[in-house]
Amino acid sequence: MESHAPLQIDNFLPYMRDVIRCEQSLHELNLMWRMIESSAKMNCPTEAKTILPTMAATRAGFNRLEQELVTSLVREKVATVLAKIGAKAQYVIDIVVRNLYERTADVGFLATDRELCEFVAGDTDNVDAIRYRLRAYRNKYTVYDEIMLLDTKGNVLVQIDEESPVEGSVDPLLGQTLAASGYVQTFRATDLRPSRKQALIYSQRMLHPQTGVVVGVLCLCFNFEEEMAGVFRSLREEEDRFNMLLLDGANRVIASADRSWIDVGATVPVNRDGSPRLMIYGGREYLVRTFATAGYQGYMGPPGWQGQVMIPVEVAFSGAASNALDALDPASAEGLLTHAHSFCPPLFEIMTAADTIRRVVWNGQVMTAGQRGELQKLKTILEQIGETGNRSNELFSQSIRDLYQTVLGSSLDDVEFVSHLLVDLLDRNLYERSDDCRWWALTPELRMRLAEDEMDLESAQQVSAILDYINRLYTVYTRIFVYDRNGMIVASSRDGEGGNTIVGAALDAATLASVKALRGEQNYHVTPFVPTSLYKGAPTYVYHAAIRAPDNAGVVVGGIGIVFDATVEFSAMLNSGLAGKDAAHAFYVDRQGRIISSTDPARPVGSVLDIDPVLLKLPGGSGTSRIVEDRGHYAVMGCTACSGYREFKVSDGYVDDVLAVVFAYFGEVRKMAARHRQETVLDAGVGGREFATFFLDGAMFAIAAEHAQQALPAQRISRVSLGGRPERVGIISLEQQGEDKRFAWVYDLGHLMRGTPSPVDAASQVMIVSHGGQTIGLLVEDLHGVPEFDVAQIIPTPLANGEGGMLITQVIKANDGDLLIQAVNVDYLFAVLNDPEAPNEPLLQDAAAVFELKLAA
Incomplete structure (x- = not known):
């Protein structure tokens, strides 16, 4: 958002039913965690002492996440609405100013027309011929509804609108125009247009062709109401929930898309800084965005004019929810989500917090593995932890997905609107040509x-x-x-x-x-x-x-x-549409995809833009948006085909379809398997052997629970470049309450198995594994749980030789054999890493000393 004003969450929550449901679920789960913790403290304090710190951390995480998640959902929804109505508000004022810039040139040129000047000077007197000439001008420049020639005393010599005859004028604009060397723009009530409550007139004095003496005034009357109706019409949606306005410098409405809602002449509240606050008009609360013009070619338009859009808060967050993710394959969705920190920092923070909760639950399950025989009470606590942890994960994932949908849906709407704006700018500009x-x-x-x-x-x-x-x-x-x-x-x-x-x-x-x-x-x-x-x-x-x-x-x-x-003007149009978008490119292309203008030096004019051929066949005036991969980057793409302006390309016989294509980029493509955390539910046994399960390259793996100690975030790895095995990625601090600080080497398990380094993102974890008095960290993709499996479910792999000479020697048949989980052979893993023939130090070769050396360096 553009403003740093604090967001008043309670003002918006009543209008966001989905966020309210999320908040209620968070409250219920928070209460559940408190009840579990209290139950453990009261019923089995001694047996539960190992998990109480974990539960306390979980509860603290919930307290933080509950507030962060709700706040982020509200903030993103409000930002989405403000961005959407803000884009339309800016379009309203910018398109008006661009249009009126052309009028300043028109009046300057027509005021020097020799035939018109000779007539005003009295050298000729054929009124019909002059009226015919003015109508010929109006037939070409159809934005004018009246053209007048007046003498220096204000007498109307000729006009083209005979239905609203005017004999003369005493309007002060005549004196201002006669005294000015250039054009004068006037917008208000005037006796020159008695049938209009307000008129926009561009006037310029006329000189005698031979002597240069001032002989009269030319007035071009812009068809303001019709033009504004066209601007508003081009922005209308199927289900309008907002009103578009053009305001003067006193915040009075001078044009309204819906006058029955907000009429011309009303004074309305404005929001120029884009702050997320509600404003009251007519007893109703609105979200508002207001924009002044940045000018065009140095022309700033009539003083103080502003574009504004207002949407009632009670309908601002209703309507169809975005389904942007449904069109993506799960792997692409996961890859795009890894860039959350760049396109939606709050989403990234929530993902990190949710990953922390998942890791806390996993660690609790690991720490209590093997203790089920001690007391039935503790077993019940553990079951409640597992069940509540799963419910928590489901809620976090769904909430993250909802926020993700909101962000992507907003981006898709934005790029499609920008593409619409760009083709409209082009058609309006070329109409003048x-x-x-x-x-x-x-x-x-x-x-x-x-x-x-x-x-x-x-x-x-x-x-x-x-x-x-x-x-x-x-x-x-x-x-x-x-x-x-x-x-x-x-x-x-x-x-x-x-x-x-x-x-x-x-x-x-x-x-x-x-x-x-x-x-x-x-x-x-x-x-x-x-x-x-x-x-x-x-x-x-x-x-x-x-x-x-x-x-x-x-x-x-x-x-x-x-x-x-074309090079300069088209480039200016594209860049104006991309204003404020750093990671974006825009193009004009023809129906064959040949580039007419480009903001990307790597794809110059004349080359062909590689897009879906279906888009090149879009009907005129229609647009679409989608998530794509463009040149190795995730992007949202908007595309709109031109529809013409007024009679240009509509009824004048000229056909030349141009499409605008806009890409907004989120980051490099990361090929990765979707994690399906919540979909992967195991039908595990009871009283069998416990395994710590985790994900690697999208597949589920397991390691005997007695070897798993804890999990730590991959961000805590300290990179150390001291040679050795390429799979060793650094060292990590092992923090246990009441113990001296220890360190362990971290190895990339995926690299060990496939021979290439694993990508590391916010969800990556380090599993701390021990064996024979040695401790290492294994970098994995994500965590799953600590289920029990019956011995009958654990079978040797077909190629296992019985001597343990492979990293995967057993698989676990879960869910009636529908899911095969590969079990890591810990004996073989440690043997490989301790191989004296390998270019690597022993696993426990003073990792702490290495870490101290790194700190000293």
Whole structure:
């Protein structure tokens, strides 16, 4: 979370039924451990003295774990909700600011349109022709619902919305605009839009084409309500439980996804720092996230505007639970869980605490092995310890799984949303490019110059100056160029910069033919995303529109091409979507998986992204997410296919599907067997031989209980590099109450058996094993229990020679033969490790002295 404010657990618990159930189960088990401990102290204090310290440690562990587990579950659930609504709140404000940035360029360019300026100056008086021109502009830039031209006194000279006629205005924005050299943005009630409670207007003064005197004002009226409805619509889910808002600087609602819920004009509480606290509005408690914009291209939008999402706490934690783990094989789930410390520290802490409890129970069973004949009372205590320990393990594992599901479910939702955001950003951006090329193709000077039989040097310079002016306003293009009816490029902005000159070059025949075939001024052509000399050999889109004769719109006299700065702009989009995600990569790809833009240097533009081919066939507008292994790392991946914006790619005939793919990484893939701790239940006998059971490479092994002393966490191994056997991984301190400190060498049992080192994670354990007065530690994968097996269940292995010359000479047939447990031959194990011919010191060769030497070093 972004805030360090303390989390008030009791405020959220009533709304989390699953956490309440978990808490109740923990209380019951805690009480059970206390009852067992009290019973042992009262009924058999002497016989139980060896296990009382273990039970006390177990109870203390429960006390700690109960609080940590409940707190972590609540914290992660609250963080998940805040992250989800926060992403949407940030999207609301960022997408609005990006959209309005384009408007600042539009008003600056249109205010210099020669035909419009001549009309406002009084040099021409054809109102119908000017209204037609303004409507032609609106037909391309469909985000505007009104365009007005006014004189310096506020009289409306022409407007396109005849259903809301305005004769004149006394709004102060006119004076502000006339006095400003650039654009003015206004959002409030205004007499320019009397039918609207509030209007967003971009205005700029207009100058006389010859004298430069201020002659009037251009007003572009943004269709604010319709655009905000579209933003909110793109974020709606099947079952909306939250409301999206756009706020002004005074925290007043200026747009609401559901006005019947929270209406425009209301003042609402805000949560800019993301603190996990409840806020009250209208007598109802909400979780709230609020974001201001970080700006776009230096433009910060209207002052104080904020995006906000509010969700009532009583529904914030309802809905379908995540089932992210169900699609994973158990081994992958276990491997991913080993990275819990990086993607969810609380989960890692709970795993560690749960492992500690399991180890405590196992140690208690080991310490009391062989004592069942002393007293029936002690035997009953031991049975209760085993039963309660199993119930505890089941609860811990299920709780950990629930928390794991919450974290992964949140991550999956997040990457899918980011991929949705990225394709939306792309379509919205490229929509503007289709508008620009079509409108600029109507520029009177361009139409007039290209209609000439041959463009002279002066005309070419004048056209280049126009293109340079446009390019300074619209910085998303590397160049804008025009070509004649034969495809010869006659003028270009920025021509010659960096030694790259295109004037005089010929357009390729296929593109020229496509431009000439365009039916009218509403049509455009886009070249495929391929390398082009127009973009210094890099791939990009080039948008084209036909330029038609001024006196005959049916005659194509040339065309205009605008070269989109794809490398820079697409990269900016991807990186903005990944803001705050350190271990993540994002890509734009086409339907063949070919990369259009990438944040991963190892997978550049033009290469093919290796993803499931099914994803490349996602229907437009749909998205999905899943857990995958990508280049040797666990990752959550989100993928969404574009759906277009307004008429762009929807009804204008242009088809170019792009998908956004997002990977968020958790860590390297660790191939390991799933542990199935709770699923592995043994149907053991009574009165037989006791074995300490444990896991190695996913299989169950056993060692005679009389040789097992205790288990210690693998994290306590002190690494020592003094040569010797490769299976020896270090030394470990043996701590027994009332005894002097002792040390033992630790050997990797898996390495001894398979010849390769074992991975070590939070669940790895060291079993302390003794034989013939010698003590060693064995590194194993995990612990299981200390069951009893009837002698008849213990059989020799097929290859056993009866002389003990193998590490595994017996197997235990458990669960009616459905499970075979390999029993380690302790005699052979110690003989191998004590082999004088092996490059290794004897097992007990002063491990304490070695440890002291290590400390001194």
